[in-house]
Amino acid sequence: MRRTPWFVTLLMALLLSTTLLEAKRYTYLEVHRMPQSIEKDYYIWRFLTQPSTTPQEARRIIQDASRLNKKLKTAYKKKTGFPARLLTKPPIVGGAIVNPTHTKNNAKANTLFKEGIRLVGKNQLQKAATLFYQAHNHYTKRWEKDKTLFWLYLLTEDDAYLKPLLKSYHINLYTLLGADLKKQQYPATIITPTIHKRHLFGIDAKNPIDWAKIKAKMNQTGTNLEALAESCKSEETIGIYSYLKAKACNYRKSYFPMPYRDTMKHFSKQRQALIYAIARQESRFVPASVSRSFALGMMQFMPFLIEHIAKKKGEYIDLDMMFSPHKAIEYANFHLDYLGKYLYHPLFVAYAYNGGIGFTKRLIKKKEYFRRGAFEPYLSMEKMTNVEAREYGKRVLVNYVIYLNKLGVRTRLLPLMTMLTNPAQTDSFRL
Numbered sequence: 001m002r003r004t005p006w007f008v009t010l011l012m013a014l015l016l017s018t019t020l021l022e023a024k025r026y027t028y029l030e031v032h033r034m035p036q037s038i039e040k041d042y043y044i045w046r047f048l049t050q051p052s053t054t055p056q057e058a059r060r061i062i063q064d065a066s067r068l069n070k071k072l073k074t075a076y077k078k079k080t081g082f083p084a085r086l087l088t089k090p091p092i093v094g095g096a097i098v099n100p101t102h103t104k105n106n107a108k109a110n111t112l113f114k115e116g117i118r119l120v121g122k123n124q125l126q127k128a129a130t131l132f133y134q135a136h137n138h139y140t141k142r143w144e145k146d147k148t149l150f151w152l153y154l155l156t157e158d159d160a161y162l163k164p165l166l167k168s169y170h171i172n173l174y175t176l177l178g179a180d181l182k183k184q185q186y187p188a189t190i191i192t193p194t195i196h197k198r199h200l201f202g203i204d205a206k207n208p209i210d211w212a213k214i215k216a217k218m219n220q221t222g223t224n225l226e227a228l229a230e231s232c233k234s235e236e237t238i239g240i241y242s243y244l245k246a247k248a249c250n251y252r253k254s255y256f257p258m259p260y261r262d263t264m265k266h267f268s269k270q271r272q273a274l275i276y277a278i279a280r281q282e283s284r285f286v287p288a289s290v291s292r293s294f295a296l297g298m299m300q301f302m303p304f305l306i307e308h309i310a311k312k313k314g315e316y317i318d319l320d321m322m323f324s325p326h327k328a329i330e331y332a333n334f335h336l337d338y339l340g341k342y343l344y345h346p347l348f349v350a351y352a353y354n355g356g357i358g359f360t361k362r363l364i365k366k367k368e369y370f371r372r373g374a375f376e377p378y379l380s381m382e383k384m385t386n387v388e389a390r391e392y393g394k395r396v397l398v399n400y401v402i403y404l405n406k407l408g409v410r411t412r413l414l415p416l417m418t419m420l421t422n423p424a425q426t427d428s429f430r431l
Helices: 006-022 028-032 038-048 055-064 070-080 100-121 125-138 142-156 159-166 173-181 208-218 225-230 238-248 269-283 303-313 319-323 325-339 346-355 357-365 378-383 387-406 413-419
Strands: none
Touching: 028 038, 028 055, 038 055, 038 070, 038 208, 055 070, 100 125, 100 142, 100 378, 125 142, 142 159, 142 173, 159 173, 173 387, 173 413, 208 225, 208 238, 225 238, 269 325, 269 346, 269 387, 303 319, 303 325, 319 325, 325 346, 346 357, 346 387, 378 387, 387 413
16 A cells, blocks of 8 residues: 655644634533623634524624624624624623722823923923923822823922932833932832742633633622732733732832743843833733733734734634733734834834834824924823823833843933934834
8 A cells, every 4th residue: 555655644734733723613602601701702702703603692692792892793793684782781890990089080180281291392381380280189190190290300300309209119101210310220119029839720821711700809899919819829820910919019019020931032132121011011911811802812912913923924823822922922023023124112112012003103204203302202202192002102111121121131211212312223214
């Protein structure tokens, strides 16, 4: 009998394994039994997009959703021919408790601060300072109070505003810049936990439903967050542990874990710091994270980008594979290689990671952004209309500086800020 060549056998095995991957399916009961959560919503979407799911099953499973996003609405209508509607709207598992007074105060403060920034652009500095002072009194979050203190210092050059800024426990753009301006050390509230236990029985860090259950416990009245954190303490679950520890102390300490060293060690220190910086902001290093729009995994990739990168790499990937932190790091490194062809500064890379490279290109090519001038680049960073990208960029930049230092590259934030008005050092779009 003629033997099949070894390479043909290997090819057939690879094709079979790909077919099995592509055949990954969920049953109605599997999804129905999941606890209500954003994570379950993702699996409802996966179930709706399966060819084998019937319209009848779709009509039943959609009522399990906690909320309807665009993906769910589109998949449901494609499957049934009708718009999706929830008969009831029960509270989502893990939802945050909102203080109406704080919300009202923050809205007022944001209005005052935004107007203050507008007046800075018109060189009406005294009026702007008055508004920043009022905003400081209305803000309830520490980092936003720090923001107003920094701007009051910029406008007045009065060290009285730097003193409380330097005493702030919060790690943010303004506290680090305050330390740079006064040539002081960065705050001592930065913690990188050391954990020796590798695994935990009963918690799969790559399972979104396990993460949903932990979030539900976290938000239960009377939960001891310190005890819950300790129950999640292992190398595999370091993201969950660090997140809970930070929440337990009301974020008075800032946790900067450094997991997955074996996967990261082959990258440059700058690339390692950037991946860590983005991962901390995107997911707090929780591998099974799912956003409301179904961004997935530790690096929070949208499904369309996952599929695009897989095509570029010439491989098949099931979306659930993105819950592997090592796969997420691999794809992040690939995506950052692309962004790095055009953007050289971590702030601009962060803008592009969050808002897209087209958004970033349009922003920085505008003559009123990131050019030399009074209060730059701080003014440009504050007057961005894309609020999500604006705040995201600040946090990633701070994370980047901290992680570079932890990786042994002595770095201060102020020189990186100075670079932002020099296109030759930041990007290829303005040359």
